Amino acid sequence: MIRLRFDGERYWVSDDDLDLYGVGDTIADARQDYWLAAQDYYADLSANADRLTSRLQVHLEVLQRVLLAEEKT
Numbered sequence: 369m370i371r372l373r374f375d376g377e378r379y380w381v382s383d384d385d386l387d388l389y390g391v392g393d394t395i396a397d398a399r400q401d402y403w404l405a406a407q408d409y410y411a412d413l414s415a416n417a418d419r420l421t422s423r424l425q426v427h428l429e430v431l432q433r434v435l436l437a438e439e440k441t
Contacts, residue, residue, distance in 0.1 A: 381401070
């Protein structure tokens with residue numbers, strides 16, 4: 369589940385399922401920061417795909433689907 373939160377100073381976009389978050393002065397900034405975190409996480413998981421636990425393998429599969437869908441848009 370993706371959540372959006374404002375703490376009085378910054379916006380936060382967080383993903384409970386993947387344990388990722390992004391922070392920014394605007395919603396767009398927080399979203400962009402989250403997207404960069406997701407791309408970095410995907411790169412790390414991909415680089416270690418043959419050594420992932422089952423939970424991390426699921427994360428990799430979810431990110432593959434999301435990134436593939438994003439490329440098509």
